[in-house]
Amino acid sequence: MRLSPRLIVPDPERASAFYQAALGAERVFSxxxxxxxxxxxxxxRVGGASFQVSPAVSAWxxxxxxDLGGSAVLLEVEVEDPDAVGERMTAHGAEVLVPIENRPYGKRSGRVRDPFGHLWIITGELR
Incomplete structure (x- = not known):
């Protein structure tokens, strides 16, 4: 089984450029x-994971x-350096919702909303 989330966005080209710059995603097909x-x-593709972006089409x-008034899904990405990924995401237009810091459950994590409204938990090892 393979699970690949598809993020619905107003502008797939702009979203693709954001994910490439902010997450280091490789665009493999359009x-x-x-x-x-x-x-x-x-x-x-990012590491061993894949995801797609598609345009919002209300008829479908x-x-x-x-369109929904917020995201109903949290996407979690585990990385070696959550601070660097969070900084790249915010430098490209994401908004910090929960700062990335050491958490009592043994991870360093925080949450951002990307420019398209999708919510991301960025997590990694404590530092």
Whole structure:
């Protein structure tokens, strides 16, 4: 089994550029643009994981966090240096919701909202 989240966003090209810059994602495939000029899916890989971004299309029930009034999902990414990843994400437009710091449960973690409304827990080892 393979589980690959698909993030619904208003602008897949802009989102792809953000995830490449902020997370070091590799863009591995892009579907041809549809009638509205947006690709229906862009596939990415980060380490051994993959995820896609697709445009919001209300007729298909594909709604972005802004369409829903917030995100119903938390995406957790475990990295070697959570501080560096958090700094890259905020430098590219993410908003810090919970600062990255050592937590009593034995991890260094925090939470950000990316420019498209998706919520990310960034976690790693204590320092």
């Amino acid at each position: 579907a041809p643009p549809g009638d509205d000029g947006r690709p229906s899916m862009i596939d990415h 029930g594909w709604l972005s966090p802004d």
